[in-house]
Amino acid sequence: MNIIKTLLIAVAVLAVLIVALCIFLYNRRLDKIAKGEARGTHTSVPEPKMIALVVYMTFMFLIMWVTLINSQRVNSQSDNYITDIMDLKSEIADLRQEIEENSTHFRRVSYVLRNPDFKEMTADVCYTVELKEYSEDTKVIVNADGTDVTLDKYMPGLYNGSFRTDIFKTVNNVTVKITDDGRTVTEEVDDLEGELFWNFIPNVSTSYRHATTNITFGKLAFEGQYCTEIDCPEDIESVKVTYMAGDTDLRTIDITEDVISGNTITCDKITTDEKSISFRYEVITKSGLKLVEKQAVSFNDSPGYPDNYTEVYDPDGNKLWDNET
Structure with a gap:
């Protein structure tokens, strides 16, 4: 960009010098004719207005050419910036996913509703929790609205259990407590989605x-x-x-x-x-x-x-x- 500015300034200065030189030579020729040192009005020096017009048109053509080249350069840079931004967004999304995965002890937490009783309007909420790290002594408890439900281990790292609830009730404040080697970690999990009866x-x-x-x-x-x-x-x-x-x-x-x-x-x-x-x-x-x-x-x-x-x-x-x- 600085090179282009310098080039335009140099061309503008050169154009001014050319016009000034033509004016000087043209006036000098007129003086000679007036003093009788030169015969006739014919002169090899073009009129200043013609020179100015040619220089102006040349200068404008040069500006348009430089503008076209510069616009192509800007478009290319814009495409590169857009590509960089998209790459950055992808990297941020990957980083966010990695942070979320590393910030939880779970590989998966899910639930299903089973054994509905449409007279009592109740059903079993069956939770499944899969842990990233575990041992033989790991214990997992789901707390739903203050009620603790101890999950049973049925595969390494995989625990499940259930509790009975009103299907027209929204269960909030669900947490999972993981106890291992005397240390207990509690994590919140997504609440049950909306009213449970919509499952039926x-x-x-x-x-x-x-x-x-x-x-x-x-x-x-x-x-x-x-x-x-x-x-x-x-x-x-x-x-x-x-x-x-x-x-x-x-x-x-x-x-x-x-x-x-x-x-x-x-x-x-x-x-x-x-x-x-x-x-x-x-x-x-x-x-x-x-x-x-x-x-x-x-x-x-x-x-x-x-x-x-x-x-x-x-x-x-x-x-x-x-x-x-």
């Missing part, structure tokens, strides 16, 4: 195909096709959907076979003065639990977006959970 309740998702929504003269309309998917359809007893306009039920249809088979369902045109059109799903599992989920399909955003809701009921119709409380 299906998730409902809806995708729309060739569906249209429009608002004409204040009336809201919807029609089209949709496909409803549910996790673990083999655990489903029945699925019904109710088309709703606002809070009013329009009609209810059984879509159990369509859900299991993955069929596309057609919703005939719904027109209403209400502010929203929704689908309310009622899913009954083979365990007897019922999921009720309302999903807004289309809405007039005045006065506001209609709230979706999710509710879970026991086999006797008692509400066990909802997302609004």
Whole structure:
């Protein structure tokens, strides 16, 4: 960059000198003509304005050429910087992973839910802990919300155990205590994810195909096709959907076979003065639990977006959970 600056300054100085020299020679020639020392107006010295124009154009061409070369150089440097940054990000990610791996005594901590009782609404939470370092005397205890669970060793470095809990309870503050050679180390582990009952309740998702929504003269309309998917359809007893306009039920249809088979369902045109059109799903599992989920399909955003809701009921119709409380 310094070399380019020096070159441009040198060229600019040279251009000024050339123009000044031409002006001097041109004026000298005019003086000779005025004194009669030279005949005619013909002169081999070009006019200063012509020289200035040529020098200016040459100088501008040189600047453009230098700018082009410099821009290519900058682009090349930018590409190199981007490559260096990406390499640095990769190195940082590797270093972070290495630090995280070295900062814990675990190779793996995981859990599964087994033996659900849908009358008592309980299940076994089975923990598995794999240690990096261990001995024959190593003991591992999982503490969940103040309750200690001693894990049994069933393979070198691998320990497991379980405790019974309410599936509608979120278990927080889970720690693992490792005791070896008289020294105890305690580490926090990730809490159990959300409400445990979601391990036994299906998730409902809806995708729309060739569906249209429009608002004409204040009336809201919807029609089209949709496909409803549910996790673990083999655990489903029945699925019904109710088309709703606002809070009013329009009609209810059984879509159990369509859900299991993955069929596309057609919703005939719904027109209403209400502010929203929704689908309310009622899913009954083979365990007897019922999921009720309302999903807004289309809405007039005045006065506001209609709230979706999710509710879970026991086999006797008692509400066990909802997302609004």
